[in-house]
Structure formats: structure tokens, C-alpha cells
Amino acid sequence: MTRPSDDQLRAILVDMVEARIQSGRLWNLQRQGQVGTMAPIDGHEAVVAATAHALDPAHDWILPQYREPLALQRFGPEVLEQYMLYNVGHPDGSRLPPTVRVAPLQISLATQIPHAVGLAWGMTLRNESGVATVFFGDGSSSEGDFHEAANLAGVLQAPVILLCVNNQWAISTPLHQQTAAATLADRAVGYGIHGHRIDGNDAAEVFDAVDEARRRALDGGGPTLIEAVVYRLGAHTTADDPTRYIPAEDLEAARRADPVARLADHLTGLGLWDDETRTAVEAEAMTRIDEAFERAISQPLAVDAVFDHCFATDTPRMARQRAAVLEAAGRDPGGGP
Amino acid sequence: MTGTSELTMLQAINEALHGEMDSDERVVVLGEDIGHVGGVFRATEGLFEKFGGTRVVDTPLSEGAIVGSAVGLAMAGLVPVAEIQFLGFSYQAMHQIAGQMARLRYRSQGRFEPAITVRAPFGGGVRTPELHSDSIEGQLANVSGLKVVTPATAADAKGLLAASIRDPDPVMFLEPLRGYRGIRGEVPDGDHVVPLGSARAARDGDDLVIVAWSYQVELACRVADALAAEGLSIAVLDLRSLVPLDIEAIASAVDRCGRAVVVEEASQTGGFAGEVVATMVEECFWSLEAPVVRVSGFDVPYPVGMLEDTFVPDEARIAAAVRRTLETA
Numbered sequence: 001m002t003r004p005s006d007d008q009l010r011a012i013l014v015d016m017v018e019a020r021i022q023s024g025r026l027w028n029l030q031r032q033g034q035v036g037t038m039a040p041i042d043g044h045e046a047v048v049a050a051t052a053h054a055l056d057p058a059h060d061w062i063l064p065q066y067r068e069p070l071a072l073q074r075f076g077p078e079v080l081e082q083y084m085l086y087n088v089g090h091p092d093g094s095r096l097p098p099t100v101r102v103a104p105l106q107i108s109l110a111t112q113i114p115h116a117v118g119l120a121w122g123m124t125l126r127n128e129s130g131v132a133t134v135f136f137g138d139g140s141s142s143e144g145d146f147h148e149a150a151n152l153a154g155v156l157q158a159p160v161i162l163l164c165v166n167n168q169w170a171i172s173t174p175l176h177q178q179t180a181a182a183t184l185a186d187r188a189v190g191y192g193i194h195g196h197r198i199d200g201n202d203a204a205e206v207f208d209a210v211d212e213a214r215r216r217a218l219d220g221g222g223p224t225l226i227e228a229v230v231y232r233l234g235a236h237t238t239a240d241d242p243t244r245y246i247p248a249e250d251l252e253a254a255r256r257a258d259p260v261a262r263l264a265d266h267l268t269g270l271g272l273w274d275d276e277t278r279t280a281v282e283a284e285a286m287t288r289i290d291e292a293f294e295r296a297i298s299q300p301l302a303v304d305a306v307f308d309h310c311f312a313t314d315t316p317r318m319a320r321q322r323a324a325v326l327e328a329a330g331r332d333p334g335g336g337p
Numbered sequence: 338m339t340g341t342s343e344l345t346m347l348q349a350i351n352e353a354l355h356g357e358m359d360s361d362e363r364v365v366v367l368g369e370d371i372g373h374v375g376g377v378f379r380a381t382e383g384l385f386e387k388f389g390g391t392r393v394v395d396t397p398l399s400e401g402a403i404v405g406s407a408v409g410l411a412m413a414g415l416v417p418v419a420e421i422q423f424l425g426f427s428y429q430a431m432h433q434i435a436g437q438m439a440r441l442r443y444r445s446q447g448r449f450e451p452a453i454t455v456r457a458p459f460g461g462g463v464r465t466p467e468l469h470s471d472s473i474e475g476q477l478a479n480v481s482g483l484k485v486v487t488p489a490t491a492a493d494a495k496g497l498l499a500a501s502i503r504d505p506d507p508v509m510f511l512e513p514l515r516g517y518r519g520i521r522g523e524v525p526d527g528d529h530v531v532p533l534g535s536a537r538a539a540r541d542g543d544d545l546v547i548v549a550w551s552y553q554v555e556l557a558c559r560v561a562d563a564l565a566a567e568g569l570s571i572a573v574l575d576l577r578s579l580v581p582l583d584i585e586a587i588a589s590a591v592d593r594c595g596r597a598v599v600v601e602e603a604s605q606t607g608g609f610a611g612e613v614v615a616t617m618v619e620e621c622f623w624s625l626e627a628p629v630v631r632v633s634g635f636d637v638p639y640p641v642g643m644l645e646d647t648f649v650p651d652e653a654r655i656a657a658a659v660r661r662t663l664e665t666a
Contacts, residue, residue: 091446092446094444094445094446095445095446095447095448096448097448098448103412103445104445108432108436108437111405111432111433111437113405114401114402114405114408114409114433115406115408115409115412116409117405117406117409118405118408118409118411119409119410121406121409121410121413122410122411122413122414123413125391125392125415126414126415132409144401145402145405145432148397148399148401148405149402149405149406151397152399152406155396156394308447309442309447310442310443310481310482311484311505311506312442312450312505312506315534315580315581316534316581316583316585317581317582317584
């Protein structure tokens with residue numbers, strides 16, 4: 001086990017604080033009608049940021065679900081740029097440059113888990129040293145893709161980390177209606193892989209667990225299922241109203257274990273964090289997300305972009321459709337650039 | 338290498354797999370029972386012995402994970418060739434085929450190259466158990482981002498499979514069950530590639546064109562040959578691939594003949610024959626001298642063995658449709 005250094009913990013906290021304030025900013029932009037539906041990160045900051053810091057961005061992959069991008073700064077500033085493009089509905093919102101080892105967001109839950117297994121397996125076939133880490137939730141653990149992928153990962157001994165962020169809620173469905181199992185980590189036994197249940201609000205514990213799983217995978221020890229227990233402190237998405245189903249007292253109790261406050265208190269005690277620092281970090285994060293938003297809404301978009309990258313080359317029928325769209329845009333004086 | 342050999346369609350497919358694995362070390366073959374035993378039909382025979390267990394991988398019985406992990410392999414820069422044991426079983430992978438594999442290039446805006454081929458036998462006529470014979474090519478063709486390839490001859494099976502594996506986009510390569518050993522022919526030795534999207538004139542003719550794909554081309558040719566004895570000149574157009582569709586070849590044949598019959602084995606409603614007819618109407622309505630007739634499976638699930646011959650279009654049904662179309666003033 002490698003405990004994160006104080007400097008690493010501080011870097012993780014910076015990412016967590018930035019992610020939370022940027023998530024709040026996005027929420028407000030959605031309420032103003034400036035961006036589409038988004039999923040706030042509140043409560044997930046430690047598990048995402050600490051995982052990213054335990055991985056090697058030059059060699060390891062992250063396959064996110066949809067709540068993670070704001071806390072993935074360690075994998076490159078491009079992640080924020082891409083996430084803002086995604087939120088304004090630009091097609092480039094799912095494209096990251098080849099140097100950034102982060103897959104597009106995944107909306108169809110659990111489908112990214114077999115991708116991670118295939119990607120990890122592919123890296124071994126190409127003699128590349130690295131692991132693939134895939135985020136999914138307690139709800140996704142009920143999907144067939146989770147089972148099929150975990151089983152295949154075990155058979156192949158693929159260098160993959162299956163990171164289940166158990167935030168207790170799949171939109172409005174509580175964990176006890178998702179499974180009768182005592183823990184989700186227990187399922188690892190059934191796949192012959194390592195399973196580990198951790199406190200996902202504890203950044204140091206997350207870092208340890210991911211670091212250990214990563215080392216094992218790189219040593220040929222196969223996959224690990226990590227169940228990181230957190231609590232979803234915000235809404236599922238901007239389209240959700242959790243006051244309809246989460247008891248206020250439960251949420252209040254969960255807030256007392258807030259991962260951001262917890263790590264901030266720890267580092268404040270060590271003299272590595274204070275309110276002034278936090279204010280400065282938040283201000284810079286707000287500047288960055290506002291600048292990224294401005295860039296996103298002014299990103300050019302060709303009239304016929306809807307056809308790009310469906311295939312490497314348009315089929316004859318698509319070529320006709322593309323020509324028709326271009327022609328219509330050219331003819332209509334009121335439409336198109 | 339300019340010679341040819343007489344092969345079954347199955348042997349031709351096997352030759353293409355050997356050739357592509359030989360020439361491109363990124364090619365990985367995965368699926369159920371495709372390694373040690375060489376596939377339930379032996380399509381992958383000899384690959385495991387020749388290329389080893391790291392490139393020829395028997396997977397768990399798990400269609401979703403076969404296609405889903407193939408997507409991941411492609412993200413890692415490999416060229417996976419996955420086998421689904423029977424196309425009807427691909428329902429259990431449809432979320433990965435339609436929801437993921439088909440849009441990997443699109444949703445990553447070209448970052449990832451989904452050079453994935455999914456091979457699967459389909460179609461009836463061989464008395465398989467339930468769900469082994471479904472013809473769902475029309476459903477697949479309606480998924481944007483997938484190419485759908487349907488060879489009808491042994492030579493095309495080899496050449497189109499080589500083209501599919503080399504293609505940078507995901508291809509559903511559908512192999513007719515009845516054709517595996519029932520179709521044989523001269524196949525070019527060595528490297529043989531047939532480009533996707535180019536239909537083949539299986540029979541020339543001027544009175545009427547039968548448009549078909551996969552095993553129905555074989556049936557259509559038998560009908561054309563039989564009617565030739567009566568002095569009728571029936572063309573057969575083998576589409577070879579449904580996506581990309583050779584629109585020009587369809588239009589040209591209908592313009593020449595003025596009458597057309599479209600044959601498919603799938604259930605009629607929503608089937609790909611409807612797409613072919615719509616294409617004819619859009620492209621060459623004024624050349625048509627009679628309504629286009631479809632010969633399809635019926636709008637019921639693919640039935641069990643004793644009902645199979647009623648369901649699957651045969652030469653008699655095709656010939657009757659041809660005569661009816663020719664008799665229309």
C-alpha cells in the first residue's frame with residue numbers, strides 16, 4: 001500500500017474543490033438555458049479525483065460514466081474543454097485528443113464496462129503497460145453488461161479496475177431495491193477476481209485502493225472490483241428533484257460526511273489548506289469554466305457536420321443526403337452560414 | 338497466385354480469415370467455440386493452431402461481452418473479428434451492436450476507428466432449433482453506422498470478408514447457413530478482395546430483374562435459368578451488401594427491364610426488400626411497367642422445422658411472383 005503524500009492529497013483536494021464549484025456553475029448555466037441536462041458531481045469528488053491521481057495519465061485509461069469529467073483534471077485540461085462542448089451539444093464534446101486517455105462519456109449505463117475489459121485486454125495484446133479503469137454506479141451493477149464484463153475480465157485476467165461508485169441511489173431507486181446483496185464488492189467472489197469495499201468519501205483510502213489494484217493488474221494479477229461507498233449529495237441530474245424521494249434527515253447525515261469538507265479539514269490541520277487558498281482555487285476554477293463555456297459556444301460547426309464521422313467515407317446514399325443539406329443551406333437566405 | 342480452387346462457401350470464409358490474420362497482426366478472432374474446435378461450423382478451423390490462443394480466443398458464452406469487448410479491442414487499435422454463433426443470438430448483443438459499436442466513430446468524432454467485423458450465420462432451411470435462423474439484416478441496415486454485407490457465392494464470401502476486415506468501419510458479415518456447404522464455386526487463390534457496395538449481375542436479362550442477396554440469389558438464379566428455357570430473359574442482381582447499397586446498379590437494372598421482383602427471407606413488414614422497392618420508386622418510377630412484387634418470409638416469428646418450408650421463400654414462390662409481374666399489362 002502506498003499512502004498518498006501530503007502534496008498528493010493537496011493536489012487531489014484542489015481538483016475536488018474545483019470540480020464542486022464548476023459543477024455548481026454548470027447547474028446554474030443549465031437553469032439559464034445555456035447548457036443541456038447535466039449531472040452534478042456533489043459527493044463523488046473524492047472517489048473520482050483520487051482515482052485519477054492514483055493512475056498514470058500517460059499509460060492508463062479512464063472510461064467514465066457521465067458524472068466524472070470535472071474531477072478528471074489530472075488527465076488533462078482538455079477534459080474540461082470537451083465536457084463543456086458536450087454540455088452545449090457540440091459533436092466534438094465526445095472527442096478528446098489522442099494524448100488524453102479518457103473515453104467519451106457513456107449514457108447507456110454499464111455498456112462501457114465491456115469496452116474497458118476489451119481495451120485492457122487489447123493493451124496486453126499490444127504489449128502496452130497500463131490499466132483501464134471504468135466508472136459505473138450501483139444501478140449499473142444490475143445490468144447484464146456488468147456481469148458479462150466482470151466475468152470476461154476474470155477469465156482473461158485483464159488489467160482492468162471495475163470501479164463501482166455506490167452512491168446509494170439510481171435516480172430514485174434506493175440500493176435495497178437494486179440488490180438484496182449485503183455489498184456489491186462481494187460479487188467479485190463469483191467472478192474469481194479481487195473485490196474491495198472502501199469509503200469513497202476518504203480520498204486517501206480511494207488512492208490506496210486504486211493504487212493497489214493498479215499494481216496488481218500491471219503485475220499480471222488480474223482485475224479488481226472496487227465498491228466505493230459514497231452518497232449522492234445532489235440531484236441525479238438537472239432534470240431530477242430528489243426532495244421527492246430522499247428523506248431530508250438522510251441527506252443531512254450524508255452531508256456530515258462530505259468528502260470535500262473532510263479532506264479540507266484534514267489538510268487544514270496539517271497547515272496545508274486554509275480559507276484563503278480555497279477562495280483563490282475556486283475563483284480560478286470559475287474563470288476557467290466560464291472561459292471554456294465561451295469557447296464551447298463559439299466553436300464552429302459546419303452545416304453538414306451531422307454527416308461527419310458516421311463512416312470513414314460517406315455511403316452513396318449519405319453523400320446524396322449531405323449534398324441536399326448543403327444545397328438547402330445555400331438556397332435558403334435565412335438559414336445556414 | 339492467379340489460379341482458382343473449387344471451395345465451399347465455408348472453406349472460402351476460412352481462407353479469408355487465414356489470409357487476413359496472416360497479413361495483419363492486429364487481427365484478433367474471438368467468439369464462442371471458435372478456437373480449439375474451430376467453430377461449430379468449422380469456419381475458424383486451423384486458426385488456433387496457426388496463430389495461437391492470444392489471437393484466437395474462445396470467450397465465455399456472452400454475446401454482449403463478445404461485441405462489447407471487441408469495441409474495447411478496437412479502441413486499443415486492434416482489428417477484432419467476432420463470431421456470433423447464430424445471428425438470432427445477436428439480440429443479446431444488440432445494445433452493444435446498435436448502441437455502441439455502430440456509433441463509436443461518430444460519438445468519438447473520429448478518434449476511435451471501429452474496424453470491427455462481426456460474422457454470423459443466418460437464414461433458414463436447415464432445420465435448426467428456435468432462434469437459429471432469424472433474418473434480421475433489415476433491422477441491422479436501419480442502424481446508422483453499420484455496414485451490412487451478405488455474400489451469395491463462395492468467391493464473394495472470401496473477397497467480401499477480406500474487404501470487411503480491412504474496412505475501417507463496423508461490418509455485420511452475414512453468412513447463409515444453407516450456403517456454408519450448399520454453395521460452392523471457383524474461388525481465386527491468394528489475396529482476393531471484393532469492394533463493399535458494388536452489386537453483381539448474377540444473371541443478365543432484359544424482361545425482369547430479380548433483386549436478392551445471400552442465399553436468395555442462388556434461388557433466384559435457379560428460377561432465372563428455368564424460365565430461360567421458356568424464352569424469358571430474367572436478370573438477377575446480387576446486392577452483395579445492403580449498406581452500402583448500390584443504388585446505381587438497382588436503378589440501371591430497373592431502367593433496363595421495367596419490371597422487378599425483390600426476394601428476401603426476412604419477415605416482410607419493415608424488411609429490407611421494402612427499402613429496395615422504395616429505392617426503385619424514387620430512382621426509376623417512370624421506367625416501371627408493373628408494380629414491384631416482394632417475395633418475403635411472413636409476418637410471424639421464424640417457425641419451427643415442420644413449418645419452415647412454408648415460411649422460407651422457395652423457387653416456386655419466386656417463379657410465381659415473376660410470372661405475375663410479367664403478366665401485368
